[in-house]
Amino acid sequence: MNLKRTQSALAPPARRPGAVLAALAAGQFIIMVATSIVNVALPHIRAGVGLSDSGTTWVVNAYSLAFGALLLAGGRAADLLGRRRILIAGLALFAGSSLAAGLAASSGVLIAARTVQGLGAAAIAPAALALTMDLFPSGPGRGRALGVWGAVSGAGGACGVLLGGVLTQAWGWPWIFHSVALGAVLVLAAVVVLVPRTAGRKSGRFDLLGTATVSLALTCLVWGLTTARDAGWADAGVLGALLGAAVLLGAFVVIERRRPNALVPPRLFSAGRVAAGNLLMALMGSVWIALFVFLSLYQQQVLGMDPLTTGLGQLPFAVANMLGSTLAPRISRRIGAGATVTAALLTEAGGMLWLSRISAHGSYPTDILGPVTLIGLGLSVAFVQMTALSVEGVPAQDAGLAGGLVNTTRQVGGVIGLAALTTLAGSVTAHASTRLPHLEAVTAGYRTAFGASAAILAATAVLALLLTRCAGRRRTATAPAPPACRLQASDL
DSSP, rough: HHHHHHHHSOOOOOOOOHHHHHHHHHHHHHHHHHHTTGGGGGGHHHHTTTHHHHHHHHHHHHHHHHHHHHHHHHHHHHHHHOOOHHHHHHHHHHHHHHHHHHOOOSHHHHHHHHHHHHHHHHHHHHHHHHHHHHHOSOOOOOHHHHHHHHHHHHHHHHHHHHHHHHHHEEEEEEHHHHHHHHHHHHHHHHHHHHHHOOOOOOOOOHHHEEEEEEEHHHHHHHHHHHHHHOTTTOOOHHHHHHHHHHHHHHHHHHHHHOOTOOOOGGGSSSSSSSOOOOHHHHHHHHHHHHHHHHHHHHHIIISSOOOOHHHHHHHHHHHHHHHHHHHHHHHHHOOHHHHHHHHHHHHHHHHHHHHTOOOOOOOTTIIIHHHHHHHHHHHHHHHHHHHHHHHTOOOGGHHHHHHHHHHHHHHHHHHHHHHHHHHHHHHHHHHHHTTTTTHHHHHHHHHHHHHHHHHHHHHHHHHHHHHHHHHHHHHSSSOOOOGGOOOOOOOO
């Protein structure tokens, strides 16, 4: 009888799973919007609050730093304290900090608000994904749900650029933050009304030592990589931060092996293809964030497009992304999860290779429209499948942690990739500027970054094929997991 009560407490109302999914996906959408909405508005933000060059980058970095460093902690807190409770708290924090960012009159207040905004996002993302896994525990329904998740994730990034351009040009940069605050309040209301109360996951203690160690390690890593773009890789502070990250990550591995309540327990990787999914997500994430940054810069600095037109230019990507996310489960059922991931990554690589041919005298229709449509299709299908792989076979009590882990690998991979690709593009531009006009030198840097992104994606496609095959062979060689805890490739 107690078991039946627990199961009913965890189950959403059967008559409205679509509405619950919409509310949860809206939480993912709003944090993806907040990630990209500032990109086209940075020059206006800089003038509005008197930011320096380094201060301007920290409008982006502060959010990414808190988001990436605290995702694992947010996921574990959701498992132990209740996923709905953590989601509501994260949305409230996110809305309040977004409003504070829009009202900021100084650079310090703005950067602090962006940091708290990242903290709220770190609670929202894993809690919302874990609740989605509860809502669709297995079968084709989960594949469709992850398709929705992929659609809103990619569309959120593209719509953030669009909204940033529209709002900045129409009403000024504070409205990019006010709009995010309003969106978070609406999502919060939807979650309170639609998402059912669930039993708190209180069987276990929070691993404070492991959480503090890995959060500090990720903070050092993200800070070092983002600072290196301005200070240089030989800067003492950068080297110290990267060394500290390596030492702390090593200490985290040792700590986790000895603790019964480990933040990242070994059982998380004992079934399914969690490790493979996270590794592939990190590699794809390494070019994901950089894509939006370089595209926005090329459109504005080289092609001379204003913020509004730059934002509108992201619409084909958003449409292709939603289409690809919708088709991903069907494609996977036909050709298998491993082949789907590989084909999607190769499609994305083809789009990046196409972008590597941009010209300083080009135009949006000839240089951008085709490639971003191709990238949107490939990225969305790959994202859906990698997310599925990253939660495959995960015990129910660790769903929040699994959601935090896959978001962490994508976010940290994105920061690492952005730092490396920015350095590469800057070096090429500096070398080319000695013999080429400024715009042509800048474009040469962007071309190199897109070409390197294509190579990374092609290598990831080959790795995906190998990892999914090897993991599949290991799974068939061992006893199968219980059906309720196992996600088969055919379910996707």
